[in-house]
Amino acid sequence: MTVIRSCMILALICSLSWAGCSKPDPFHTLSGNWTLDRYVDIDNETVSPAPGTLPRDVSLTFSDNGRRGTFEGVTATNLLFGSYKLFDEQGLETTEINGSLRGEPDWSDDVWPSLESAIAYLITPDFELEIYFDEGRSKMVFVRER
Structure with a gap:
């Protein structure tokens, strides 16, 4: 009887350990390196792609545990970093945003306020990250x- 109980306890410990090491759902994390490709005005159905004249791409690296995370990256002329929270139903809240404040070309000037007012995200089947x-x-x- 004690052998059976010991085996059951060992099996429970192993299964709990394995569950704790599982990878997060790739659709419930922003983690990774991302380049801003375009803005979309949903109401007016207009798309504003990245202009080819920027000094560099707008690029952000996100890192999270499925609930809380940080980001850092670059806009056309500035450094940017901050933190965020993820919620059920793909909810997103930027909790802090900081960086340098040099003048930006019009297109990349919208990055900071867009992140500040973020409310949701979606990872598409094509693995694009949409931040609403x-x-x-x-x-x-x-x-x-x-």
Whole structure:
């Protein structure tokens, strides 16, 4: 009887250990390196792609545990970093945002306020990251860097 109980306890410990080491759902994390590809005004159905004239791509690296995370990256002329929370139903809240404040070209000037007003995200089947802002009326679309 004690052998059976010991085996059951060992099996329980192993299964709990394995469950704790499982990878997060790739659709419930922003973790990774992402490049901003375009803005989409959902209400007006307009797309604003990245202009080819920027000094560099807008690129962000996100790292989270499925609930809380941090990001850092670059806009056309500035450094950017901060933190965020993820919620059920793909909810997103930027809790802190900081960085340098040099003048930005118009297109990349929208990155900071868009992240500040972020309310939701979606990882598409094509593995694009969509961050919804402006009360869900607009979105930023990022492509995963390889």
